[in-house]
Amino acid sequence: MANPKPFHWGAVFSLLALIMLNLAWELWLAPLRPGGSWLVLKSVLLLLPLMGVLKERVYTYQWSSMFILAFFAEGVMRAWGDGGLSQQLAMMEVGLTVLFFGSVVLYVRAKRLQLSS
Template identity: 55%
Template sequence: MNNHQTTLYRLASGSLIALILLCISWEMWLAPYKHGGSIWVIKVLPLLFPLRGILQKNIYTMQWSSMFIMFYFIEGVVRAMSDADSLSRLLAGIEIFLSVVFFLSTIYYVRPFKKIAKAAKKKAEEQANQSKPIT
């Protein structure tokens, strides 16, 4: 793995972990809906599903989680536009930033692997076509 890929991987895993920590602290202490913590902290649970695969550099996990993270982007946009509390709007902006960083870093991390897979598939199809007997 080259230096660029390492940077993208670190950005992806770091932004996911930061998003998990942000959501927990947001809903428990910083700006919860109710004083003393909010049940909305459960929004962190879906973020835990891809964590293991991301930390293991699983390409398939990076692919599906890059689409899945858009739910957090949408939530951030909605809360940035609608929450009355200025701290909550700031936290929503951070959520937007972290979800965009995760999305872009996973997309660009997976890109070379997809090119390799596409080339291998094309080569396999060509070999299969050449080995067919002519009737």
């Protein structure tokens, strides 16, 4: 039987890292416009699943697995279309979204196995 805790912490780590990455990216590291851009507001969207993930709510894990795909798509498009530091940050975003998605799916699976036994 798989323990869901490592997957929970993987989801928490990747979500928090994604929030910090997006804040730094759009405010200081490589904003679309000098001085920051309104794209920093996408970090606020990442706060939506945070409390549910921290409290290990299975329903939040389920819907956030679909929610995170928008950030994956943005990362892929910016990794493909941008250059320099912005491209590297986009690849980091892709990696963190894949880690989050994998952790969420494996957490829900482990939790269901735990509850059924």
